[in-house]
Amino acid sequence: MRSNLNFFSDERFRSIFFQTLVVGLFALGIFFIVQTTAYNLEKRNIATGWRFLSDPAGFDISFSPFLEFKSTDTHLKVYFVGVLNTLLVSITGCIAATILGFLVGIIRLSSNWLLSRISYIYVEFTRNVPLLLQIILWYSILIQLPRVKQSLQILDVFYISNRGLYSPRPIFESGFTYIFIAIILALISSFFIRRWAKKRQELTGDQYPVFYTSFGLIFIIPLILFFILGSPMSFEYPEMKGFNFKGGLVIRPEFIAMFLALSIYTAAFISETVRAGILSVTKGQREASAALGLKQSWIMRLIIIPQALRVIVPPLTSQYLNLTKNSSLGIAVGYADLVHGFGGISLNQTGQAIECMVIVMATYLTISLTISFFMNIYNRSIQFKEK
């Protein structure tokens, strides 16, 4: 009895004991759920397993910009199409949301009353209306565009209708490889020029026009090369044939609705993060840099933003994660993302609900962890370096 009491009055033992207990109960709970599920599946004669992944899908997916998809392809390919579509809308959405969010966040702090009010209204409106409604709103607006036969025409090559935005598609011919190589070389050398210029400035104080040099290298030289090689690029124009336009590039209203809704919604949150970040930099910093005679744009770019970023980046990461996860709402407008294609149609046609959901969940987990991983690296690179 006495020794027993002693054990429990030992703080270390107690903590280990309870932690083991909790982990044990948790594991037991999981085990119980898995067992029950397996038991019930078997009792209801629901076949399980992964074999369905190699069965032909039997249905078509039209929105697959990266992989050609036919109804004879497998469910596994449905999965890859879904992943690519999810990544497409997530990545483009994150980029747009970041740009818009930074702009709105900075404008919100502007001394111009009208501009700052407008951003205030925008933020409060989009933040407080459910995303699903916004997606459906955008889609409803987009399908009210003119019908395909009455498409709006811009410059005879762009067509806008409720089937999407059609534009000419560039076709690269053999000579284009050289231009491509030139652009890559230019990008690499710009990077080194920037490093060299920075070092030089630290040593001598002289500045070097990095921006103009890089611009020249990346755009002007390849452009000159393009004409020297005799314009090795042609366009495929969209053409009305039968029911639809054939050829050209098309951006579907389902994608546009998702892209707009996701980026506009998330940008509202990002703008608040940016505003908080900028406000976290003390007023003295701004005053001191003004006293040094720096231009307004320099103060923002060189003094305020680098310090604000330390506050902005961690919540920014979680906004990226939110946007990616929110892209699963694509089903509301028929956007063939991972949840709609594989987690919806395949699940339903094969009836393998648990298998499909496990795969979909694992995929979102992987995407989210990857985003976190890179954002954490970036976050570390912008933290204060203690010397």
Place this chain on the structure above:
Amino acid sequence: MKKLLSIFAVVAFAFSAHAGTLDDVKNRGFLKCGVTTGLAGFAAPDDSGEWAGLDADMCRAVAVAVFGDRSKVEFITTTGKSRFPTLASGEVDMLARNTTWTISRDVNLGFEFVGVNFYDGQGFMIPSALGVSSATELDGATVCIQTGTTTELNLADFFRLNGISYEALPIETNDEGKENLFAGRCDVYTTDASGLSSTRAAASNPDKWVVLPEIISKEPLGPLVRHGDHQWGDVVRWSLNAMIIAEELGVTSENVDAQLGSNVPEVLRLLGVEGSYGEMLELAPDWAYQIIKQIGNYSESYEANVGPDTPLEIARGLNALWTQGGILYAPPFR
């Protein structure tokens, strides 16, 4: 807490000595019936908010068989996608939801189709202004299609077989399909011909739409239950058969009381005057009488919900009795 409760529910369900669905329904006091999210003529709330339609009648018939009361039903809406998990998990006792009887659903998904209450086939509906007269002229068209249905697979097969291309626009519910078709986002809407008639009837100007002549598939639609509970399966199966047999025998909701004194033996067996068929099914002796009295026979239900006098204007066609040129046929009541 809710999560915890549902885990307990699952566990309790798994380990309880498995009571049959019929007992569960009786103990609960009402039937849970899975229906569509709204398809006029089959299952949709009417002007007074009551569920009405051919499938809704099917649910009510089972409720009448069990309780003798057509109001003892809770209608639970399911989408094309949610219907099977809803049934498999026991959230509903049966589905009467325009569901096509296929081998994979019957065998692999662990369900049991108990009969067919509507013989359908997949068709195409397009604006008449497009001037298309056959589905084979649809090369390049954008097609609205409900995901998770057999029609989705038939569509892919049909276009592949005919060597023509199309763009699928996957949508979730019939309403979304309607909206996209009417806005011109898609050229064609494809689903079961009955569903097309229902959609066409809902258009502001039905004459602007045509249903193409091609019927590209067999779609026997019928009620289904979970596999393995044969007693419950029998109750649902014979509730449907009773309505069909009643039509065959000319018993209607109006003359059913007079028919109690009929001299036709099968009528007497059906109405529970002779034999003990109710007892075999663990139902009241007059279960079939009550179905006919409160719901009507198959023909009455058909004419009231989808027949030529309704906005859907679907002729009996395949759904006529076998004696009248159709294929509707119920096993004998003996």
